Every structure is written in C-alpha cells, then in structure tokens.
Amino acid sequence: MTGCLELTNVSVSFEAVEVIRELSLAIVQGEFVAVVGPSGCGKTTLLNLVAGFERPSSGSVECHGQVRMVYQEDGLFPWATVTENIALGLRHIGDRRERKRQIGDLLRLIRIEGFEHHYPRQLSGGMRQLVELARALAGGSDVLLMDEPFSALDYLTRLRMRNELARLLSEMPRTAVLVTHDIEEAAQLADRVVVLTQRPARIRHEFTISTPRPREPTDFAVVDAVRRILAELDVESGTEASTK
Amino acid sequence: MKENTNTARALLLPALVAAIFIALWTAIWRAGVFHQSAFPSPLAVVRGFGLEVATGRLLNDSVTSLFRVTCGFLLAVALGIPAGVWMGQKLSARLAFLPMTNFFRNLSPLAWMPFAILWFGVGDAAAMFLIFLSVFFPVVLATMAAVGTIPLVYFHVAQNYGLRRFEKLTRVTLPAIMPQVITTLRVTAGVAWLVDVAAEMIAGRDGLGFAVMDARNGLRTDLLVVEMIVIGIIGVLIDRLLVQLTNVPSVRWGYER
Ligand SMILES: Nc1ncnc2c1ncn2[C@@H]1O[C@H](COP(=O)(O)OP(=O)(O)OP(=O)(O)O)[C@@H](O)[C@H]1O
Ligand SMILES: [Mg+2]
Numbered sequence: 027m028t029g030c031l032e033l034t035n036v037s038v039s040f041e042a043v044e045v046i047r048e049l050s051l052a053i054v055q056g057e058f059v060a061v062v063g064p065s066g067c068g069k070t071t072l073l074n075l076v077a078g079f080e081r082p083s084s085g086s087v088e089c090h091g092q093v094r095m096v097y098q099e100d101g102l103f104p105w106a107t108v109t110e111n112i113a114l115g116l117r118h119i120g121d122r123r124e125r126k127r128q129i130g131d132l133l134r135l136i137r138i139e140g141f142e143h144h145y146p147r148q149l150s151g152g153m154r155q156l157v158e159l160a161r162a163l164a165g166g167s168d169v170l171l172m173d174e175p176f177s178a179l180d181y182l183t184r185l186r187m188r189n190e191l192a193r194l195l196s197e198m199p200r201t202a203v204l205v206t207h208d209i210e211e212a213a214q215l216a217d218r219v220v221v222l223t224q225r226p227a228r229i230r231h232e233f234t235i236s237t238p239r240p241r242e243p244t245d246f247a248v249v250d251a252v253r254r255i256l257a258e259l260d261v262e263s264g265t266e267a268s269t270k
Numbered sequence: 271m272k273e274n275t276n277t278a279r280a281l282l283l284p285a286l287v288a289a290i291f292i293a294l295w296t297a298i299w300r301a302g303v304f305h306q307s308a309f310p311s312p313l314a315v316v317r318g319f320g321l322e323v324a325t326g327r328l329l330n331d332s333v334t335s336l337f338r339v340t341c342g343f344l345l346a347v348a349l350g351i352p353a354g355v356w357m358g359q360k361l362s363a364r365l366a367f368l369p370m371t372n373f374f375r376n377l378s379p380l381a382w383m384p385f386a387i388l389w390f391g392v393g394d395a396a397a398m399f400l401i402f403l404s405v406f407f408p409v410v411l412a413t414m415a416a417v418g419t420i421p422l423v424y425f426h427v428a429q430n431y432g433l434r435r436f437e438k439l440t441r442v443t444l445p446a447i448m449p450q451v452i453t454t455l456r457v458t459a460g461v462a463w464l465v466d467v468a469a470e471m472i473a474g475r476d477g478l479g480f481a482v483m484d485a486r487n488g489l490r491t492d493l494l495v496v497e498m499i500v501i502g503i504i505g506v507l508i509d510r511l512l513v514q515l516t517n518v519p520s521v522r523w524g525y526e527r
Contacts, residue, residue, distance in 0.1 A: 079426055094430050097423050104523035105445035114431045147523050 028091035029055035029168040029201040031076055036085035037226075038071055045071050047226035048085070058195070058202045058239070060212035062255070063222030063230075069205040070098060072227070073171045076203065091168025091201075096158050098173040098205075102146040108133070108157050109142045115164030132160040135194065152183045156190060163198050170195075170202045177207060185243065188214060192240040213251035214243050221255065231258050310492040315499075318492035327481070332500060335477040338394055339466045339508075342401025343459060350406045351451065354413020355443060364414065375407035379465050387473045397469040397477070404465040405458040412454035416447035449516075449524020456512045463505045478504075 031053050038046040045068040053059050063069055074080040075087050077095050094115070095101070102111050112129050119125045133139055136156040138149075146154050155175050162170055175191075176184045188211055195202060206212050212219045219233040233255055237247035292312055298304070299311045310318070322328040357364045357371075379400045386396040424446060428438050470479025478501050485493035516525055 074426075077426070077430065079429065095426065097426070099421065099423050101423050101427050103424065103427070103442070103445070105448070105520045114427075117431065145519065145523060147526060 030091075031087075031089040031169060031201070033072075033075065034086045034088075036075065036082045036087060038068070038075065038080060039083045044226040046075075046082075047228050049228055050085075051220065051229065053201060053203065055201055056199055057218065058204070058216045060204045060206060060216035060219045061222060062206060062209060062212050062219060063227060064224050065207070067222050067225045068227035069222065070173055072222075073173050073203065073205060076169070077171055089169065092166075093169040093171060094162035094167040095171040096155070096162050096173065096175045098175075098177070100146065100154065100158075102154055102158055102161070104146050107143045107145055108138065108149070111146070111157060112161045112164055115161045115167070118165060128164065132164055135197065136160045136190070151179050152187055155179070155187060159191065159194060163194060163200070166198075168200055170200055172202065172204045174205055174207065176211070184208070184211070188243075189240075191215065196240060209255050210243060210248070210252050213248045213255065214241050214245075215239070219251065219255060221258065231255075233258075307489060308491060310495055314492040315495045318490070318496045319499075322493060322496055328496070328500060331476060331478045331481045331497075332504065334394075335466055335470065335479065336504065338397045338470075338477065339401055339459075339462050341394075342398035342466075343405050343462045345398070346402045346405035346458075346462075347409055347455065350409030351413050353406075354410040355417055355439070355447075357410065358414040358417025359443075368414075371407055371410055374403070375411055379404040380468055383469065383472055386469070392473050392475055396473040397466055400465050400469045401462045404461050408458050408461070409451075409454055413447060413451055416450040417443060420446045445520060448521045452512070452515045452521060452524075455515070456509060459508050459512055460505065463501075463508055467501055 033049060033051045036046060036049050037044070049072070051059075061069055061072065071080060073095060075082060076089055077093050078089070103114075106114075109129055112132055113125065116125045116128055119128065133142060136159070138153055138156065141149060141153065146157070149157065159172075159175070176187045179187060192215060204212065204215060209219075213233075213235060217235060217239070219235065220229055221231040221233075222228070223230045233251055235247055235251045237245065241248050295312055299309055303309070319328075353367075357367055382400055382403055383396075386399050390396040390399055420443065424442050425438070428442050433441060466477070467479040467482070470477035471483045474480035474483075478497055482494060482497045482501075485491070485497060515521070
C-alpha cells in the first residue's frame with residue numbers, strides 16, 4: 027500500500043519542550059489532508075516526523091512509499107537552475123532522454139517554459155513555489171508534504187497557486203498533507219481538515235469535506251466548511267474566555 | 271547616453287587623479303624637498319622602467335614572484351578547503367583543531383621567516399612556505415564557518431531526494447559555501463602577494479621583493495619605484511582575476527539578494 031501513512035500515539039519532545047502529545051492520524055492513499063493550528067504548535071515537526079527528519083519520542087510513524095516535502099522556507103537549491111532543481115527529483119531515471127522528456131513535461135505543466143535555465147533568485151515567489159512543487163512531484167513520488175507553501179505570497183497569487191496545486195494533483199494524483207494557516211485554502215483543497223491544539227499538539231477537531239475536488243473558493247461546500255471550522259475555533263476561544 | 275557618459279567618467283576621472291598625482295610628484299622633486307638621491311623624478315622612473323624591461327629582469331622577477339604565489343596559494347587552498355569542510359562537519363575535529371588553527375591564523379606568517387630560511391634556505395621554497403601559512407589558516411576558518419551556516423533545509427532536501435554521502439558533499443555542501451569561499455580567496459590572495467614580496471626582500475635571491483632590496487642597496491631609487499609600481503599593478507590584476515570567479519552563474523546567488 028504505497029502512499030498511505032499512519033501515526034499512532036506519537037509524542038515528540040525537544041529537551042523540556044513537549045511539542046506533540048499522543049497524536050494519532052491515519053491517511054489513506056490519494057487522500058488530501060490539510061493541517062491547521064496555531065503558530066508554533068508543532069505542524070512542521072509533524073511533517074518532519076513523516077519525512078523521517080525527526081524521530082518520535084514515543085509512538086510509531088509508518089509511511090509507505092517515497093515522501094517529498096515542499097518547505098516553509100525556500101527549499102530550492104539557489105546554486106542550481108530550474109532544470110537542475112527539477113532533475114533532482116528524477117535522479118533515479120537512468121535514461122537521459124527519458125529524464126529530459128519528463129523535465130519538459132513538468133516545465134510545461136507548471137507553465138514556466140522559457141525559464142528552464144534561470145536560477146531561483148531570478149523567479150518570482152510564486153514561480154519558485156511552482157518549481158519546488160514540480161520537483162517534489164517529479165518521478166512519481168508517493169506522498170507530497172507541504173509546509174505552508176504559499177504563506178509568503180500575496181492573496182491573489184495564493185488563490186492562483188491553490189488552483190495550480192489542485193490542477194497539478196488532478197494530473198498527478200497522490201497522497202498529500204498540507205500545513206497551512208489559511209482555512210479557506212484548507213477547505214478548498216482538502217478531503218479532510220485536521221485542526222491542532224496549542225502546543226503540545228493534539229488533534230482538536232477533524233472536518234471531512236465530502237464534495238469531490240476540485241472545488242472553487244466560492245463553492246457552497248468550501249464556504250460551509252470554512253464556516254464550520256471558524257465556528258469550532260470560536261466556540262473554543264469562547265469557552266476559554268468564559269473560564270477565565 | 272547615460273551609459274556612455276558614465277564610461278567616459280570612469281576613464282577620465284582616474285586619469286585626472288593620476289595626472290594630479292604625477293604633477294605633485296614632479297613639484298616635490300623640483301622643489302627639492304628631499305635629497306636628489308632619495309627622490310627620483312617621474313622621468314627617471316620611466317627611463318628605469320625601459321632599462322628593466324630591456325634587460326628582461328623585470329619580466330624574470332615578475333614570473334618568479336607569480337610562480338611562488340601561485341604555488342603557495344594553490345597548495346594552501348587545495349588543503350585548506352577540505353580541512354575546513356571537515357572541521358565544519360565534524361564537531362570533534364572542530365573541538366580538537368579550532369584553537370590551534372586560531373592561534374596560527376593570528377600569528378603573523380612573517381614571524382616564521384627565520385625558520386623558513388633555516389629549513390628551506392633562500393629561494394622558492396621559503397617564500398612558498400610563508401605564503402602557504404598566510405593562506406591556509408584563513409581559508410580553513412572561513413570554510414569551516416561557511417559550512418556551519420548552510421541552512422538545514424538543504425540537507426533535508428538532499429535526504430528527501432536520496433543524495434548519498436559523496437553527493438551531499440558535491441551537490442550541497444560545496445556549492446553552498448562557494449560564494450563565501452571565493453570572497454576568502456580574494457582576500458587571502460591579496461595577503462599572499464604582500465607576504466611574497468616581504469619574504470623575497472629578506473629570503474630571496476630573485477623576485478620582485480628581492481629587486482626592491484637590490485635597488486635600495488644600489489641606491490637606485492628610480493628602479494625602486496619601478497618595482498613598487500609593478501608590484502602594485504600585479505596585486506590589482508590578481509584580484510581582478512579572482513573577481514571573475516564571482517561571475518560564475520552558479521555562485522551569483524551568494525552576492526545578490
Ligand atoms: N529542533 C528543535 N529543537 C528544539 N525545539 C524545537 C525544534 N524544532 C522545533 N522546536 C520547537 O517546537 C515547537 C513547534 O515547532 P514547529 O516548527 O513544529 O511549529 P509550527 O507549528 O510549524 O509553527 P509555525 O506555524 O510558526 O511554522 C516550537 O516551539 C519550536 O520552538
Ligand atoms: Mg512551521
């Protein structure tokens with residue numbers, strides 16, 4: 027079962043700081059899960075667990091298939107061109123011609139032909155994220171992890187990137203986990219939205235959005251999901267306020 | 271239009287400064303501020319230049335000095351970068367060698383001069399040894415520091431995409447430190463040139479530094495100035511040459527943004 031992943035009772039601590047507490051999350055192949063939560067609650071740590079960059083203090087992380095991550099900070103190699111960066115995702119393909127063909131396909135898919143030999147610093151922020159996305163999708167990886175990939179972009183670019191991501195995933199479907207602060211983004215893209223608590227992170231609530239993807243930001247299902255998530259967040263802060 | 275006037279200014283203004291400098295020089299010479307034997311005229315220097323070129327000595331000395339700098343510098347870089355990478359990556363190596371490296375970095379290479387002569391005699395080897403010392407330790411320290419500041423995210427990417435140990439070195443570590451290393455090369459090449467001249471003045475039988483001493487001993491201040499001018503110009507050319515490295519496309523990122 028490539029492309030599915032399962033976290034069971036996972037806890038993570040950095041020295042005295044408990045970042046994640048007894049968190050369980052199972053994601054099936056092809057599912058798109060969005061993770062939202064307060065800043066510093068442990069979302070990046072969660073992705074690092076799945077990617078294998080961190081080990082859990084207790085609990086188990088099981089992940090089948092090749093995992094690739096799109097990073098919160100710029101993850102493209104600044105010393106490599108667009109083509110060279112994308113080729114990194116195709117290293118296992120021995121045949122040069124085949125590799126070249128796939129790079130060409132990916133460049134067309136993200137619509138940045140003409141920038142093949144540009145360096146990351148010569149691209150706009152949105153283009154950089156698209157290249158990073160293409161690099162992660164290249165060569166049939168199984169799980170795509172995204173850590174606030176669009177948070178540095180302006181609102182309109184973010185909207186466009188959302189549609190681009192939805193389009194790319196419909197062309198090259200795979201399991202995806204998206205960490206975001208943008209609830210609308212989560213509701214539009216994901217099959218399931220997981221809301222985390224303050225640190226130490228646990229799952230506070232899960233929302234399933236059953237309307238099939240792709241969706242528009244103005245679709246009823248999206249607007250309704252945003253309303254439900256916000257209501258849930260408001261209720262909690264309401265109770266917190268009343269207990270003071 | 272704007273471009274043109276700027277290029278013209280970039281040529282004209284320095285020429286003007288040089289002209290004023292030579293005029294001042296001539297004025298001081300004419301006024302007899304310093305004794306004739308201690309202050310050559312510009313014309314005497316030009317004649318001396320012609321003489322040095324005609325006898326071939328200037329070329330010989332320049333080649334000799336450049337050979338020493340090139341060998342000492344390249345050897346120091348070839349050993350210094352690997353040592354710096356190693357110390358940057360291995361905590362135990364850093365703990366063990368950093369204090370000693372810092373010590374030698376701050377010890378003037380010229381202090382080694384007596385030993386250089388005792389061990390290697392007068393000639394190429396002594397100068398190269400001093401040049402090596404003046405370049406090796408700064409390169410080690412700068413490389414080590416650069417390795418330490420590579421963002422972790424690049425190593426995560428490397429792991430994500432299955433780069434093996436050696437590839438991590440060639441495709442992440444080395445390209446990531448290149449801009450800082452090139453800057454260090456420029457600085458240390460300048461130092462190496464200074465040290466070479468100093469070394470030849472004391473421990474040389476040839477080379478531009480020796481030519482300076484020779485001119486002094488022969489009370490030929492005209493030739494002294496000729497050597498000084500050539501030493502300065504070669505120093506500038508070495509830097510111009512190394513600046514070219516910063517134009518390599520894959521390191522430009524380190525100098526912009
Ligand atoms: N390697 C580490 N060593 C010590 N503490 C760490 C380490 N990595 C993360 N932390 C701590 O763990 C907590 C969660 O960090 P994490 O980066 O996962 O948060 P986040 O939810 O991604 O935040 P943001 O939304 O701001 O990106 C933070 O308090 C951080 O200080
Ligand atoms: Mg984060």
